[in-house]
Amino acid sequence: MSSFRPFRWTYPQKTGSGFTIIPNRTMINNDIEQYFQQLASRLKSFDIIINHNLPFLLHGHSKEWIHKVHKLQLHVIHRYINSIEWFLKTITDSSNGSLNGRQKRDIQLELNAMINDLTQILEVLQTKARFINDLVAQNFGYYNASQYNFSVTDDIQILKRMLIRDPNIDRILCSNDLLNSNNPSQLKILLHELVEERKTNPNLRLVYADFSTSPFKLHDFIVLPFVPSSSSTNDDIMNVLLIGESGVGKSTFINGLANYFTFETIERAQANKSIVLISDEDSPNSCKSYVFNFGAQDRRRLRIIDTPDLGNTRDMQYILEYIYDLTHLNAICVLLKPNMTRMTDLVSTCLNQFFELLGSKFSRNVIFCFTNARPTLYTPGESAPLLKDIPFNKENTFCFDNESFRYLVALQNKIQFTAEQKREYETSWSKSVQESQRFLTYIRTQLSSYPLDDNLQSISHASMKINRMIRPMLEAIRNLLRNRILLTIDTSIKLIKLCPRAIQRQRAFCTSCERDAFHLGHFWILPDDAHAFRNQCLTCSCTPNQHISIDYILGYDTISASPNDQIPKIDNLLQELCSISIQFAGFLRKRTDDQFLLGLKQLIAEEQQICSVHHESNHYNLELVRELQILLMSYDEQMTKLQSTEQNRDLQFIYDQIQTVEQISIIQEQLAVIHQHACEEFEIQTNSIRRNVFSSSELK
DSSP: OOOEEEEEOOOTTOOOOOEEEEESSOOSOHHHHHHHHHHHHHHHHHHHIIIIIHHHHHTTOOHHHHHHHHHHHHHHHHHHHHHHHHHHHHHHHSSSSOOOHHHHHHHHHHHHHHHHHHHHHHHHHHHHHHHHHHHHHTTOEEEEGGGGTOOTTOOHHHHHHHHOSOTTTEEEEEEOHHHHHHOHHHHHHHHHHHHHHHHHOTTOEEEEEEOTTOSSOOSSOEEETTOOOOSSOTTTEEEEEEEOBTTSOHHHHHHHHHHHHHOSSHHHHHHSOOOOOSOTTOOOSSOEEEEEEOOTTOOOEEEEEEOOOBOSHHHHHHHHHHHHTOSEEOEEEEEEOSOOOSOOHHHHHHHHHHHHHHOGGGGGGEEEEESSOGGGTSSOTTOOOOSTTSOOSSTTEEEOOHHHHHHHHHHHTTOOOOHHHHHHHHHHHHHHHHHHHHHHHHHHHHOOOEEOSGGGOOHHHHHHHHHHHHHHHHHHHHHHHHHHHHHHHOTTSOEEEEEEEEEEEEEEEESSSOOOOEEETTEEEOOOOOEEEESEESSOOSOGGGEEEEEEEEEEEEEOOOOTTHHHHHHHHHHHHHHHHHHHHHHHTTTSOOHHHHHHHHHHHHHHHHHHHOOTTOHHHHHHHHHHHHHHHHHHHHHHHHHHHTOOOOHHHHHHHHHHHHTSHHHHHHHHHHHHHHOEEEEEEOOTTHHHHHOSGGGO
16 A cells, blocks of 8 residues: 655746645556646646746736635645545555545546636636736836725726826726737737837836726726727728708619729629618618728728708707717718709708818818719709809719619619610719719818817817717716615615617607616616607607607616725715716706706606605615705706806816716716717728729829
8 A cells, every 4th residue: 555745846946835745656546646646747837837937927916816826726735635635545444445436536526627727717817927927028017906996986087096196107008808808909009009109208107907806897998098099090081971952862872882882884783783781761860881991902991971861950960969979071072963053051051060060171171972963964064153162163073873873773673674775874884983983082182181179179069069968977877876875775785787788770768658667676767668769759659749869778787896985986976977967057058958957857757757656665766766856956056056156167168077077987888889879880892993993193
């Protein structure tokens, strides 16, 4: 019978600290001896990783991880030793030195599972350690955000106060393991950009803040001080806004353009499946963009932004909101029919609003496209200059014939045409292909990209941004009050988290239709029962003025939260949001009804509706009603005081407040899905005529 002895790992670095027990001579059960020898080898490799490799790669960071994995290692070793002792005792006690097969298998399965778990943990930790080692090699500092006691209700402002020592020299990249794993290319780009920035400013202090184990949940990379970034530069994509009245043929124009870019001749188009991006019935209620890619040889892309038909104030609002989300604009394309002797009031008003936003200089970036131009021999016909100071000449006017695209669709539906008709449509197609090439060349070479940044600050722009924030701010206030009520009762209770979801079509709440509340944690909540809406409701028979337009839907979840200072943080955030709401309402009051006041009253009405239905278990909602009513009284008092003082904040102050709100995480998440709703986009790959479009010497 063999005996066992303690054995200390030894290797050149002499930093091992793991102990185990291995056989020192042949056992009766050779398979058991071999099994424990194999485990001993793996445990030795673990010891080298934990006590040498990881500390070397981590450069003194994350000692708590080393401590935790070391405890797990000792637990595995103790179980390993106990298993050996059990085998020895069982073999000794057995009359024939045999083992119970089932017990042997169970112990081996347990040990194997523990070893595999430790292996997986070490693999993850080694990956992180190598990442930290690479950061150190690039002279990045490393912060473990869990050491800063951030909570789930914190925002970017709190992160900035806690992490940044000097905003002039600090650049802090905030991320976590999940973001890094899902977006390795974006991470690489951000790290590279920071290193490049330091080359121009050697005093910069670069830091990576790791939020992998922090209660504060990151939904995207953040660089502090907060600097919005874009994945595409102004030179990468050409943004063209397409406007026109109902019936001018915008949908057919976009479908035709996709085919003209792809097929040089109608024969090629007929031999392939035509591209139909928009059906005749699909008239957009919000902006949609169509991005044309011209192959790997050219990085520039063309984004045609289809807009609602001009006709009412709300449609113009959609267009302006979309423009505010762009980084730049290359052109406004006015779609017309030939022989227009004067500009219609709708188009004229629309262009004037654009110039009010962009400045009169942007008139140079207006172009005109005429549809159905075959009867006028592919010219604008008798069309006159449309607005004073807008160039109207051969260079910025383009004539297409939508009938050639309709002819293609008709052919593919087996409709017969005479030989003369075929010749006319083939000529029409060829002319439209030439115009599409000239259209693209003109935008690319003659029009400068017009940046849409803070230099465009205006009252209308600020009003638009504030109006977009009203619902996110009110919903944030209501949910903060919910969580404050919960924490007042029990600090270990689960909190409620808002989970906004984007919508792709126009939706609205009906204030008359009943909604059935659902129970989450201790609160009853009315779901976002969104109705399809297109000038009138497509879900119910209630009138349009009984509906409230929405840009996103709210879902809800429960999350754990334990920091003791949760209530003070919620109170501070509530106070900040309420104070800014007063400033925003005061800024808007001369231009519109008080939407903050109306929204606050709507929240109270919803909670009162819940309380009227759920009599027996609604004391949490009753408390929420009381808190909202107190807030309403305070709001009225503050607004009265603001109006009596006739205090007017300057525009820059309002923009500073807007930026503050945009960086609050609970608001930021809602604004992000609103942006998704506003930016429905389709990509089209066009390769066939790329050489013809871009080989012209004037493009070089």
